Amino acid sequence: MLLIECPYCGERSELEFVYGGQAHIARPKNPADFSAQEWTDYLYQRDNIKGVHAERWRHTHGCGRFFNALRDTTTDHFITTYKVGESPPAALNTAKVGP
Numbered sequence: 001m002l003l004i005e006c007p008y009c010g011e012r013s014e015l016e017f018v019y020g021g022q023a024h025i026a027r028p029k030n031p032a033d034f035s036a037q038e039w040t041d042y043l044y045q046r047d048n049i050k051g052v053h054a055e056r057w058r059h060t061h062g063c064g065r066f067f068n069a070l071r072d073t074t075t076d077h078f079i080t081t082y083k084v085g086e087s088p089p090a091a092l093n094t095a096k097v098g099p
């Protein structure tokens with residue numbers, strides 16, 4: 001069984017968590033100035049990283065809070081977790097698959 005460290009509750013079973021997508025996607029500051037293509041990119045385009053990826057997770061069957069995690073997509077190993085609003089640790093690798 002995979003264990004995930006919730007930064008608020010501690011280590012719990014993966015069954016208590018839900019993946020929430022890529023972390024650190026900032027909402028545009030001036031949304032009225034965005035073109036249709038820029039909105040499409042903001043809403044639907046995400047990195048497809050082979051290696052360490054910053055992800056958002058939610059402890060749905062625990063505290064219910066969102067948090068961020070660095071996970072290696074090649075091994076499914078969680079390197080670290082951290083609270084929303086904190087910067088990602090320096091271990092973040094931005095190697096990507098595809099263009």
Ligand SMILES: [Zn+2]
Pocket residue numbers: 006007008009010059062063064065
């Ligand atoms: Zn929790």
